[in-house]
Amino acid sequence: MNDQAEHPLRYALVNELHARPSPRLEAPCTAVFVAFKEPRDAANRERSRDVAHLADLCSRHGSPSPDPQAGHYAAQLGRHKLRWESHTEFVTYTAFARGLPPRPFDPSVGEIFPLDWQRNAPGKRVAAVIVHVDVLPEDPNEIKPRLKEWFAAESLASVWVLDESAAVAGDFRIDPAGWMRFAVFVRPGTASGRVGRIIQRLLDLETYRAMSMLGLGRARILSEQMNGLEVQLSDILQGMADDTRPSEAVLHDLLSVSTRLESAATQHSFRFGATAAYEAIVMERVAALRETRFMGGQMLTEFMQRRYAPAMRTVKSTEKRLATLLDRAERAGELLRTRVDVWRGAQNQEIMQRMDRRADLQLRLQHTVEGLSVVAISYYAVGLLGYALYPLAHAVHLDKSVLIAALTPLVVLAVWFGMHRIRARLHDDH
Template sequence: MGPATEHPLRYALVNELHARPSPRLKAPSTCVFVAFKEPRDAANRDLARDMAHLSELVDRHGGPRPDPDESHYQGRLGRHDLKWESHTEFVTYMATTPGLPIRPFDPSAAAIFSEEWQKGAPGRRVAAVMVQIDTLPAHPQEALDRISDWFARDSLTAVWVLEEAAMIAGDFRIDADGWMRFAIFVRPDVGEGRIGRIVHRLVELETYRAMSMLALGRARGLSRRLNELEPRLSAIVEGMTDDDRAADAVLHDLLAVSAELEAQAVQHSFRFGATKAYEAIVMDRVSALRETRFMSRQMLTEFMRRRYQP
């Protein structure tokens, strides 16, 4: 069969299935992850600026040059394996290295993403995650003792995932250096691909959690404005029974309120629609981990139900 029989998008669409593979990781290893989003109209941003920022990082570390027409990149930068992806509203960078820092969650592990380079990003940082992957101790209590020193007790989540192939722990707090921390302990027989998928789902969970909550400030501001409009609307309705008031004046006031409500709806519809979509992804990533309880500790689903979904 010749090229004339093929749909022009056939190969491109199949290749897209393999364009964003999860990293392959061994234990022990370290993953640092950042996501940047422009504060306004991020869906219509200049993608060339994102590519220039990626190219700057690659050039600093002597990695292979990215294709300016691609929305994803993978390359070796010194000791780091870098994975970059461009999404509708944000871009993500994931750098993984073998081994663990001498001090748990030492900020030096994220040196590839220097402060100077991050300040030069077209957008602002909406997620910054550090993940430590280690081998599960023979006695799970030892893992529990370690995470008790690393995370805040009141918000600690610790769960088995994927039929107890690994244990994930974190507290969804930002440390003094600006990183959200997660620890993963994997059984010795867990493969590199599976470890990579666990890490990928975890950083996606945090990224989409952050993106979904961007609407919170807008929701609060909108609630205040609606509360301000309510007495004004009530006064208009009450005034409709006043025979001394001209009908065209009442109509003018009603149209003014209606126009403002419509404007508010237009301004907020994209953000609120995106929030629903991102929230669905968050819960999908939690579900995909197939968690079970670890030594009576709080589960991800419980944390999400109590602290995130409200």
């Protein structure tokens, strides 16, 4: 086939579907799992450090180094099969070994991941699990004493999974050595692929449970912050009814609260979104196990509803509360803008009234000035005409005072008419 007809990502995307197959395991065996996450901005971490940390573990066991651009890796580390995967926020290491230790859940099985190596990880450990996989006895009642010995009775969940092909038990507690424990008892003859899927789903369940509950810590911190911000916002809204309080002061307080709310939303939006996504994966993994009740024990679904779901509801309610406060702050801003617009309208109306009064005064003053101008111009015009016509008046024996008296009304009328024409012309030009 012509390569030019292929989309450049076609093969890469298809290969991604097969990059992380479920392990194929046979009972008895042991799975040891750890997951690391950087405390801050894990999604944008420098992934080369994760690969370098993996290469260090491989070097300790004499195994080939991973590709620097790898997103997943598999190798044989002594008697263990190692699987490494890089995810959006975390990396996971899983080691599978045949057989079981002399003592169930012996912390020594975790030595495949040395403590000093774990301390040097780019992130912090968010999950550490030991899965004890054994063969289910003919009488399932025989495992009850073991479950009582290994797990806390008040939080123990024990179920049949995948059409009763295996029994799974765990109490979701961390033992003194720092490991969470799961026990899996597989019916003889169960396919290795099915056993591997059961183990993988349990590990995914714990990993994504741990990752989703990171949002609970954020929610508690944010709730404390919102308690204070909510009081401030309420005070601002009540203060907006006080006309004596300057709008500038109210605006300053509102901007301060709104800025802190927007900052909180920006800081926590990714974590809350990731929590919702991880929660969905947790519930999908539980559903994929197709659990049924094991000898009257607590089911995983029941455990999640009682212990896990309240934490997720807390995160969701906190996120909703933050959104509500943001909406209230936005509405307060709109109310404040309306208040300012009304105030500005009143100010503009007052200014217009002042301008009208000033214009009226200017018009009156203009009329007064025009009247005075007519008088002044007429005075000088009469004087000039009197000087000009005096010889003629003398020739006809006309007294000067009579001449001035006769000229005055004529000159005043002529000056007034001239100024009226000039004012009318100026008005027409505008």
